[in-house]
Amino acid sequence: DTQDALNPANLDSYAKQFFPLCMSTLFNVLKTQHHLKHFGRLSLLLFLKGIGLSLENTMELWRNEFTKNPKIDSNTFEKQYAYLVRHSFGQAGARVSYSPHSCLKIIMSNVGQGEYHGCPFKTWDPVYLKQKLTELGLGSQAVTSIVESASGGHYQVACTKCFEGNYGQAPASSINHPNQYFSEAVKLVKE
Ligand code: SF4
Incomplete structure (x- = not known):
């Protein structure tokens, strides 16, 4: 099972190949800014849990990235950031196992300044969306059609x-969940 093999070493390539735009955006912000605001942290954590990254590996990723931020030392990390990781995995607080957020929830969420947890097809302006999709290697016809829908x-x-532009085939059912996007993409490419 490919998903069992997910670990911090191959997560980058999985992110590049299989994450939907909302989650690759959060992942890139985590990797480049070494910080995410609360709802971005929560959304990405629950997604990662949903794709099968273990609590230990998620904690390692989180610690590595957040402590690269000059404002966060390992003490601060433990006090302010580690809890949410355990909490998201149902290992702290009420020990509820939270579900990864659906598209609807992500689309409906309020996204403030400096936050990245929304759906990029909604939050990005058409010019930026077009530029990003082109950078991702989608053809100009696909890009035009995607921007039009957005x-x-x-x-x-x-x-x-x-999805169709990336993998040459439509998903089994239209996308309504980032974790669905991921698992359908992995299935198409790996199996
Ligand atoms: Fe993410 Fe859903 Fe938006 Fe796609 S439609 S980017 S999976 S929130």
Whole structure:
């Protein structure tokens, strides 16, 4: 099972190949800014849990990235950031196992300044979206069609088209969950 093999060493390549745009965005911010605001942390943590990254590996990733931030030493990390990781995995607080967020929840969430937990098809302006999709290697026809759907408020349709552009095939059902995007993409490419 490919998902059992997920670990910090191959997570980058999984992120590049199989994460939907919302999660690759959060992952990139984590890796480059070594910080995410609360809802971004929560959304990415639950997604990572959902794709099968273990609590230990998630904690290692989190510690590595957050402590690269000059404002966060390992003491601060333990006090302010480690709890949410355990909490998200149901290992702290009420010990509830929280579900990864659906597209609807992500699309409906409020995204403030300096936050990245929204759906990029909604939160990015068309010019930026076009530029990013082109950078990701999608053809100009696909990019035009995706941006059109996004501008029309059809974010999940845009995401489904993006899936099709990336993997040459439509997903089994249209995208309504980032973890669905991931598992369908892995299945298509790896099996
Ligand atoms: Fe993520 Fe869903 Fe938006 Fe796709 S449609 S980017 S999976 S929130």
